[in-house]
Amino acid sequence: MPKPRVRRMPREVRERQMIDAAVRVFARCGYSAASMDEIAELAGASKPLIYLYLHSKEDLFGTCIRREAAALLGAVRSAVEPHAPADRRLWDGLRAFFAHTAAHPEGWAVLSCRARTHGEPFDRVVAELREEIVEVVVRLIEEAAEDAVGGAAAGRAPLNGREVTGLAHALVGAAESLAGWANGPAGAVPSAKETAETLMNVAWVGLENLVSGRRWEAAASKAGVVSSG
Amino acid sequence: MPKPRVRRMPREVRERQMIDAAVRVFARCGYSAASMDEIAELAGASKPLIYLYLHSKEDLFGTCIRREAAALLGAVRSAVEPHAPADRRLWDGLRAFFAHTAAHPEGWAVLSCRARTHGEPFDRVVAELREEIVEVVVRLIEEAAEDAVGGAAAGRAPLNGREVTGLAHALVGAAESLAGWANGPAGAVPSAKETAETLMNVAWVGLENLVSGRRWEAAASKAGVVSSG
Amino acid sequence: MPKPRVRRMPREVRERQMIDAAVRVFARCGYSAASMDEIAELAGASKPLIYLYLHSKEDLFGTCIRREAAALLGAVRSAVEPHAPADRRLWDGLRAFFAHTAAHPEGWAVLSCRARTHGEPFDRVVAELREEIVEVVVRLIEEAAEDAVGGAAAGRAPLNGREVTGLAHALVGAAESLAGWANGPAGAVPSAKETAETLMNVAWVGLENLVSGRRWEAAASKAGVVSSG
Amino acid sequence: MPKPRVRRMPREVRERQMIDAAVRVFARCGYSAASMDEIAELAGASKPLIYLYLHSKEDLFGTCIRREAAALLGAVRSAVEPHAPADRRLWDGLRAFFAHTAAHPEGWAVLSCRARTHGEPFDRVVAELREEIVEVVVRLIEEAAEDAVGGAAAGRAPLNGREVTGLAHALVGAAESLAGWANGPAGAVPSAKETAETLMNVAWVGLENLVSGRRWEAAASKAGVVSSG
DNA sequence: CATGAATGAGGGTTCATTCAT
DNA sequence: TATGAATGAACCCTCATTCAT
Numbered sequence: 001m002p003k004p005r006v007r008r009m010p011r012e013v014r015e016r017q018m019i020d021a022a023v024r025v026f027a028r029c030g031y032s033a034a035s036m037d038e039i040a041e042l043a044g045a046s047k048p049l050i051y052l053y054l055h056s057k058e059d060l061f062g063t064c065i066r067r068e069a070a071a072l073l074g075a076v077r078s079a080v081e082p083h084a085p086a087d088r089r090l091w092d093g094l095r096a097f098f099a100h101t102a103a104h105p106e107g108w109a110v111l112s113c114r115a116r117t118h119g120e121p122f123d124r125v126v127a128e129l130r131e132e133i134v135e136v137v138v139r140l141i142e143e144a145a146e147d148a149v150g151g152a153a154a155g156r157a158p159l160n161g162r163e164v165t166g167l168a169h170a171l172v173g174a175a176e177s178l179a180g181w182a183n184g185p186a187g188a189v190p191s192a193k194e195t196a197e198t199l200m201n202v203a204w205v206g207l208e209n210l211v212s213g214r215r216w217e218a219a220a221s222k223a224g225v226v227s228s229g
Numbered sequence: 230m231p232k233p234r235v236r237r238m239p240r241e242v243r244e245r246q247m248i249d250a251a252v253r254v255f256a257r258c259g260y261s262a263a264s265m266d267e268i269a270e271l272a273g274a275s276k277p278l279i280y281l282y283l284h285s286k287e288d289l290f291g292t293c294i295r296r297e298a299a300a301l302l303g304a305v306r307s308a309v310e311p312h313a314p315a316d317r318r319l320w321d322g323l324r325a326f327f328a329h330t331a332a333h334p335e336g337w338a339v340l341s342c343r344a345r346t347h348g349e350p351f352d353r354v355v356a357e358l359r360e361e362i363v364e365v366v367v368r369l370i371e372e373a374a375e376d377a378v379g380g381a382a383a384g385r386a387p388l389n390g391r392e393v394t395g396l397a398h399a400l401v402g403a404a405e406s407l408a409g410w411a412n413g414p415a416g417a418v419p420s421a422k423e424t425a426e427t428l429m430n431v432a433w434v435g436l437e438n439l440v441s442g443r444r445w446e447a448a449a450s451k452a453g454v455v456s457s458g
Numbered sequence: 459m460p461k462p463r464v465r466r467m468p469r470e471v472r473e474r475q476m477i478d479a480a481v482r483v484f485a486r487c488g489y490s491a492a493s494m495d496e497i498a499e500l501a502g503a504s505k506p507l508i509y510l511y512l513h514s515k516e517d518l519f520g521t522c523i524r525r526e527a528a529a530l531l532g533a534v535r536s537a538v539e540p541h542a543p544a545d546r547r548l549w550d551g552l553r554a555f556f557a558h559t560a561a562h563p564e565g566w567a568v569l570s571c572r573a574r575t576h577g578e579p580f581d582r583v584v585a586e587l588r589e590e591i592v593e594v595v596v597r598l599i600e601e602a603a604e605d606a607v608g609g610a611a612a613g614r615a616p617l618n619g620r621e622v623t624g625l626a627h628a629l630v631g632a633a634e635s636l637a638g639w640a641n642g643p644a645g646a647v648p649s650a651k652e653t654a655e656t657l658m659n660v661a662w663v664g665l666e667n668l669v670s671g672r673r674w675e676a677a678a679s680k681a682g683v684v685s686s687g
Numbered sequence: 688m689p690k691p692r693v694r695r696m697p698r699e700v701r702e703r704q705m706i707d708a709a710v711r712v713f714a715r716c717g718y719s720a721a722s723m724d725e726i727a728e729l730a731g732a733s734k735p736l737i738y739l740y741l742h743s744k745e746d747l748f749g750t751c752i753r754r755e756a757a758a759l760l761g762a763v764r765s766a767v768e769p770h771a772p773a774d775r776r777l778w779d780g781l782r783a784f785f786a787h788t789a790a791h792p793e794g795w796a797v798l799s800c801r802a803r804t805h806g807e808p809f810d811r812v813v814a815e816l817r818e819e820i821v822e823v824v825v826r827l828i829e830e831a832a833e834d835a836v837g838g839a840a841a842g843r844a845p846l847n848g849r850e851v852t853g854l855a856h857a858l859v860g861a862a863e864s865l866a867g868w869a870n871g872p873a874g875a876v877p878s879a880k881e882t883a884e885t886l887m888n889v890a891w892v893g894l895e896n897l898v899s900g901r902r903w904e905a906a907a908s909k910a911g912v913v914s915s916g
Numbered sequence: 917c918a919t920g921a922a923t924g925a926g927g928g929t930t931c932a933t934t935c936a937t
Numbered sequence: 938t939a940t941g942a943a944t945g946a947a948c949c950c951t952c953a954t955t956c957a958t
Contacts, residue, residue: 008936008942030346032261036928046944051929091447113345162419166427169410170403177402178395190391197447198395204445206435216316216426216433240917265953275919277955286953469938490719494932504940506934515932545903574800620877624865624885631864632857639856648849655903656853662903664893674774674891695921695957723949733923738950 015053018043022054023064027106030114031061031122065122068107069129075100076133086143091200093136094175098192101179108183112176130172137168144204145211159211167210171203244282247272251283252293256335259343260290260351294351297336298358304329305362315372320429322365323404327421330408337412341405359401366397373433374440388440396439400432473511476501480512481522485564488572489519489580523580526565527587533558534591544601549658551594552633556650559637566641570634588630595626602662603669617669625668629661702740705730709741710751714793717801718748718809752809755794756816762787763820773830778887780823781862785879788866795870799863817859824855831891832898846898854897858890 009017021043025034036057040047054060079096080089101108116123141164159167178195190198250272254263265286269276283289308325309318330337345352370393388396407424419427479501483492494515498505512518537554538547559566574581599622617625636653648656708730712721723744727734741747766783767776788795803810828851846854865882877885 011942014942030259030261032259033346035926037926047928048930048945049943052943057928087445091445113342116342162423163427166407166410166419166424167431169406170428170431173406173409174399174403177398177405180402181395181398190395194391195395197445198392199399200445201439202396202399202432202435204435205438205443206431206433209434209438210430214434216320216429238917264951266951276953277920278918280954281918467938488717488719490717493930495930505932506941507939509933510939549903571800571803620881621885624868624877624882625889627864627868628861628886628889631867632861634864635856635860636853638860639853648853652849653853656850657857658903659897660854660857660893661889663896663901664889667892667896668888672892674778674887698921701921722947724947734949735924735951736922739922744949 011053014043014045014049018045018050018054019060019064019067022060023068023106023110026061026064026114027109031057061122062125064110065125068104068111069125071104071107072097072100072111073129073132086140086147087200087204090137090140090204091196094196094199095192097175098179098182098195102182102192105183108179112180134165134168134172137171138164141167141207141211144207167207171199174199174203240282243274243278247274247279247283248289248293248296251289252297252335252339255290255293255343256338259346260286261346290351291354293339294354297333297340298354300333300336301326301329301340302358302361315369315376316429316433319366319369319433320425323425323428324421326404327408327411327424331411331421334412337408341409363394363397363401366400367393370396370436370440373436396436400428403428403432469511472501472503472507476503476508476512477518477522477525480518481526481564481568484519484522484572485567489515519580520583522568523583526562526569527583529562529565530555530558530569531587531590544598544605545658545662548595548598548662549654552654552657553650555633556637556640556653560640560650563641566637570638592623592626592630595629596622599625599665599669602665625665629657632657632661698740701730701732701736705732705737705741706747706751706754709747710755710793710797713748713751713801714796718744748809749812751797752812755791755798756812758791758794759784759787759798760816760819773827773834774887774891777824777827777891778883781883781886782879784862785866785869785882789869789879792870795866799867821852821855821859824858825851828854828894828898831894854894858886861886861890 018039022034022039025039025042028034029038034057036047036050039060040050043050050060054063076093076096079092081092082089084092111126111129116126141159145159145164178199182190182192182195247268251263251268254268254271257263258267263286265276265279268289269279272279279289283292305322305325308321310321311318313321340355340358345355370388374388374393407428411419411421411424476497480492480497483497483500486492487496492515494505494508497518498508501508508518512521534551534554537550539550540547542550569584569587574584599617603617603622636657640648640650640653705726709721709726712726712729715721716725721744723734723737726747727737730737737747741750763780763783766779768779769776771779798813798816803813828846832846832851865886869877869879869882
């Protein structure tokens with residue numbers, strides 16, 4: 001009697017165990033290298049049961065991705081007050097993002113890396129999640145730009161659409177990178193708050209300057225001169 | 230002689246063809262899902278020859294990663310003049326980075342995504358590449374900070390080590406994200422120069438403010454107030 | 459109570475439903491490809507109940523075969539009056555056979571095809587059914603031969619045992635083939651009566667000639683000459 | 688060293704061995720119950736090699752069916768002289784049919800039973816083979832009818848189209864049944880010539896009577912009276 | 917140098933069957 | 938009586954890898 005597996009659990013519980021196990025294994029190995037045997041063993045269930053409940057490896061992977069994506073998005077959304085000022089919302093969102101990814105490193109690994117390795121329709125789910133976040137950031141930036149333009153001398157239209165989207169992608173990428181760094185193997189990992197502060201400092205301050213028209217100009221690169229519109 | 234495949238090529242050429250093919254297939258499918266058959270076919274060589282030259286699938290993958298990493302690092306390095314001012318060096322490096330990733334999307338896909346999916350020792354190679362780039366950026370930031378501190382009122386040491394590393398990670402992540410965006414399926418992809426400008430604007434200007442002591446403060450988040458040291 | 463399945467039916471009824479469902483599935487897929495899940499679903503019962511009543515897939519298959527064989531044999535037997543003349547009995551039997559197989563195509567499919575696919579002991583059951591029918595036909599032929607011999611000039615014993623058995627097999631095979639044809643997908647399927655007439659015409663008339671000694675002779679095959687004993 | 692498998696054979700030979708083995712296993716077990724492992728073992732090759740050459744279980748089955756169907760049809764065709772009289776052609780065809788099925792019982796088992804168990808597109812192949820044979824028989828009957836009508840008093844049109852087709856199906860079914868009987872387990876199996884004679888006697892003589900207008904009539908079934916047109 | 921021939925090992929999936937309730 | 942929960946075993950198929958030529 002090597003393993004007195006707990007038997008006869010209600011379906012919901014078993015299913016959760018299976019998905020938990022799957023997220024772990026997918027995070028560790030990626031989609032193709034993950035084996036259903038390993039997932040089954042980690043879940044404490046037999047393979048046929050997994051297939052009965054989750055139907056196939058692809059379905060299981062999709063379920064994992066959707067669950068983790070929803071959890072992450074939910075964590076960020078519920079941390080943001082819709083009527084707070086833009087910077088506050090960014091700040092709260094970033095903190096929630098870093099806190100959640102730090103608390104669920106496996107889920108984050110699946111979303112940030114594993115899901116993109118396996119084409120359609122998984123990369124699309126992740127791409128949609130990312131796009132959704134980018135949209136939010138785009139609105140944040142636009143709002144910040146309006147504030148700046150409204151509050152200060154509004155002489156020029158400082159940001160076109162593509163530039164804003166680019167900025168949003170940069171910000172999201174920076175956040176992803178920092179999340180990966182914070183989850184890294186290094187002993188001295190920063191807290192979610194510290195991470196969020198670092199990013200907030202460089203991004204928000206840079207953003208304010210940007211929307212107020214200050215640019216870096218390649219031509220004037222003798223000593224890092226900044227042109228002020 | 231049923232197949233008029235070109236025979237008897239010098240080893241070097243054959244090897245290059247094989248690695249080229251492997252990079253493509255690994256980029257498309259990821260490590261585990263890539264099949265040696267497919268690589269062999271794309272390379273126009275027989276499988277035993279691949280094994281003779283490249284020894285194993287893992288070895289082949291490692292060779293791909295190292296080659297692409299070296300190419301990317303070389304492109305960035307050779308674009309930077311060592312004695313140029315910090316901002317110029319960052320600017321040139323970013324442009325080279327975006328140009329290279331746009332010109333070699335498959336190589337970049339292998340480095341940015343595929344290699345991280347397959348644990349030890351491949352993720353280490355990629356992590357080392359990343360660390361090397363982060364180091365460069367760290368030095369850039371430190372230098373910029375010294376300039377700022379030296380050139381302006383030097384009252385405080387505004388950045389500790391971990392913060393600098395975090396900034397560097399954020400910058401690198403932003404660059405990676407932008408590279409992915411620029412390679413994306415959207416029709417209106419920006420040029421390498423545009424991409425670099427976007428990033429440079431937000432990063433460098435933010436950086437300058439940062440090293441001169443201006444911070445975003447959570448407490449004052451009524452209207453995005455920025456405290457000036 | 460999520461499923462309003464009719465519960466608590468008397469065992470006999472349930473069992474009949476199960477066997478009905480099994481016959482359909484076996485007819486459609488054959489023994490091996492049929493799945494107990496499908497049978498259970500079609501029967502509107504749970505799998506454990508099926509196992510409780512019918513014990514195993516093989517038992518269930520055997521039960522199906524025996525039920526269908528008995529039904530077919532019963533239909534044929536009850537259509538034949540024991541004291542009618544030989545040709546009348548054959549005629550009535552054939553009509554009943556074609557009527558029954560047309561009315562129960564699934565049962566006929568199981569008997570004629572599916573059962574022979576799965577060795578011992580199922581092919582034996584079917585072989586026994588067939589043997590039983592062949593026996594009947596053999597007696598019919600012998601009786602017809604006696605009539606002919608008795609009624610006409612009885613110069614020779616024209617049919618040996620093996621030839622009679624062969625004739626019976628031919629007749630049964632022809633009937634089976636016609637049953638399959640009549641059940642086929644062609645739009646203009648003949649009625650049982652027509653089918654029986656066709657067969658009766660060629661068989662009985664041929665038989666009469668045969669027992670009266672007329673043969674086809676290979677040697678005289680210039681124009682299909684028939685030798686008359 | 689349990690089995691010093693002969694290695695390194697040319698592909699053609701191996702492929703033939705595989706198909707031979709597959710025909711045997713399919714004949715014994717049917718499509719679904721046959722296992723590729725068993726086929727591989729019987730073929731003296733490993734499973735991957737089978738898949739390399741024959742692609743899939745379905746493909747392998749199709750290959751078997753087509754090969755056996757072509758062999759049977761070829762045997763029958765090459766035994767029939769196109770310009771011989773109708774009865775001679777039927778006689779020669781039947782003899783060849785019985786000889787071939789007796790010599791290749793496994794192929795015949797696959798064609799006559801196994802192939803019909805597995806839906807589209809295999810049953811279609813077999814159905815086409817059968818239809819082809821039925822067509823030939825239909826033409827034979829029509830020709831015989833013309834001969835008879837031309838040679839004798841041509842007062843009536845004795846056979847309509849559907850009746851002819853029905854007769855052909857009956858004849859083919861009888862032949863199939865006799866082939867099965869001749870391959871049966873009984874010790875005293877008849878030779879192909881005997882079998883052909885039995886069928887020829889009942890069929891051809893019956894046919895001649897039929898086309899000359901003699902019918903069995905249900906109404907007159909007192910003593911097997913035959914009406915002569 | 918180059919390859920057609922060949923396989924051990926393992927992966928995803930399904931099935932008949934049985935407990936525990 | 939009736940069933941949701943659970944599984945050992947087997948099946949089809951593929952892959953990285955290696956001889957023998």
